[in-house]
Amino acid sequence: MTDTLPFIQALSADSLTDLLQRAGYRVTRSEQNGLVQLLSASQGVGFSVRFGNPGTQPGEYVDYTLSCALRVQGDLPAGLAEGWNLSKRFARMATQGAFLVLEMDVVVAGGVNEAHLLAMAELWDRVLQEFLLYLRQYAQQAEAAASTTAGTAGAAEAQTEEPQA
Numbered sequence: 453m454t455d456t457l458p459f460i461q462a463l464s465a466d467s468l469t470d471l472l473q474r475a476g477y478r479v480t481r482s483e484q485n486g487l488v489q490l491l492s493a494s495q496g497v498g499f500s501v502r503f504g505n506p507g508t509q510p511g512e513y514v515d516y517t518l519s520c521a522l523r524v525q526g527d528l529p530a531g532l533a534e535g536w537n538l539s540k541r542f543a544r545m546a547t548q549g550a551f552l553v554l555e556m557d558v559v560v561a562g563g564v565n566e567a568h569l570l571a572m573a574e575l576w577d578r579v580l581q582e583f584l585l586y587l588r589q590y591a592q593q594a595e596a597a598a599s600t601t602a603g604t605a606g607a608a609e610a611q612t613e614e615p616q617a
Contacts, residue, residue, distance in 0.1 A: 459563030462507030462514050465490060471566065472501075475573045494577050495584060497522070505561075514561035518543075518576045520583065521551045528552065529594055536586055543579045554583045 463471075465488045469479045472492060480491045482500075490501035497520060504515040528547055536545040543556040556579060558572045 459565060460560050460569065461563045462509065462512035463503075463516065463560055463569075464511050464513070465503070468501065468516065471569055472573060475570055477573070494580050497580060497584065499576075499580065504557075515557060515559045518556045518558065520554045520580060521548070522553075522587075524550055524552050529590065532590060535590075536583075540579070540582065540586075542575060543583070545583070552587075554580070 460467075465481060469481060469490055472479045472490070477492045477494070482489050482491050488503065492499055492501070499518055499520040502517045502519060503513040504517060505513060507514050524547075533545040533547055533552070543554055546553050546555070556572075556576055558569070560569070
């Protein structure tokens with residue numbers, strides 16, 4: 453069976469906007485410091501699309517990065533990003549200042565078809581769901597550990613009290 457779909461070897465902001473909209477995303481175009489990025493959301497969480505390496509035509513690119521940055525309140529537990537990166541594929545997590553960032557690269561160089569790009573958008577949606585679940589579970593585990601530690605400390609204090617006569 454031969455593939456009759458045309459190969460896409462580069463994308464513009466307009467062509468990727470159209471593709472994401474057909475996949476069901478709302479997309480807003482934003483320009484900052486002369487760089488175009490696309491803004492959207494999934495699962496109620498915003499994400500951006502940043503273009504990478506330029507293609508052969510002006511305004512076209514051969515790769516892009518899907519990125520979700522969440523502001524962190526307080527300190528991040530040690531090993532949070534590393535744990536994700538060791539256990540998950542396709543997307544990487546990093547800390548950047550007060551932000552926890554999830555990123556996934558999509559490469560069109562060499563040629564891909566539209567079905568591949570739609571599958572990558574679906575994969576991003578699933579990875580983003582897993583990201584949010586991972587953070588919730590991590591927070592619940594940290595909370596449980598803190599309450600266990602507090603309970604143990606309280607029990608130790610109760611044991612050291614003198615009985616009253």
